[in-house]
Amino acid sequence: MRRLRRTGALTAALLVVSGLTAAPASAAANSNEAALLKRVADQCESGAICFWEENDYEGSHWSWSPTNGYRNLPPYLHDNVGSFYANAAGCFIDWGENQEFRRVAVGDYSKAYKAGGKFGSRIDAVNKIGDCHP
Ligand SMILES: [Ca+2]
Numbered sequence: 001m002r003r004l005r006r007t008g009a010l011t012a013a014l015l016v017v018s019g020l021t022a023a024p025a026s027a028a029a030n031s032n033e034a035a036l037l038k039r040v041a042d043q044c045e046s047g048a049i050c051f052w053e054e055n056d057y058e059g060s061h062w063s064w065s066p067t068n069g070y071r072n073l074p075p076y077l078h079d080n081v082g083s084f085y086a087n088a089a090g091c092f093i094d095w096g097e098n099q100e101f102r103r104v105a106v107g108d109y110s111k112a113y114k115a116g117g118k119f120g121s122r123i124d125a126v127n128k129i130g131d132c133h134p
Contacts, residue, residue, distance in 0.1 A: 036111070040057045040085045040109070043057070044061065044085045045063055045065070045087065047066070048087050048088055049064050049065070049085070049087065049104065050062070050063045051083075051084045052082050053076055053080060053081070055115070056082075058082075064088075064090065065088055066089070070125065070128075070131070071125060071127075073123065073124060078123075080120070081114065082120060083109070083112065084104075084108075084113055085109040086104045086106055088106060090103075090128065091131065093124055093127060094119065094122040094124055095125065100122070101132045101134070
């Protein structure tokens with residue numbers, strides 16, 4: 001009888017878990033990242049979550065704040081958020097086949113939120129964090 005051999009596939013799959021960007025490894029990268037995040041945090045309105053179509057917070061952004069309540073993302077951002085920065089807590093929603101709700105905290109961000117099938121490639125709407133459920 002042959003035994004199946006485990007491969008690294010499961011391990012690799014487990015490494016691709018979070019839609020949020022982890023801090024880069026090198027000090028130089030950390031410094032660049034910090035400068036970028038400072039610019040973005042300043043650019044994004046206080047008390048809002050900001051969404052960009054492109055990676056790296058490029059171009060103009062669309063913003064949402066909790067007082068807006070439930071909002072569908074504008075068509076150009078539907079399943080198409082390249083980057084975001086959260087100056088407010090909120091709930092990201094995908095109304096796809098497997099409805100998915102993701103809680104976002106103040107200070108959460110991603111500079112490449114579509115990459116590798118992350119949630120930016122599925123997000124449809126945003127809502128208050130207290131309503132983060134079906
Ligand atoms: Ca979707």
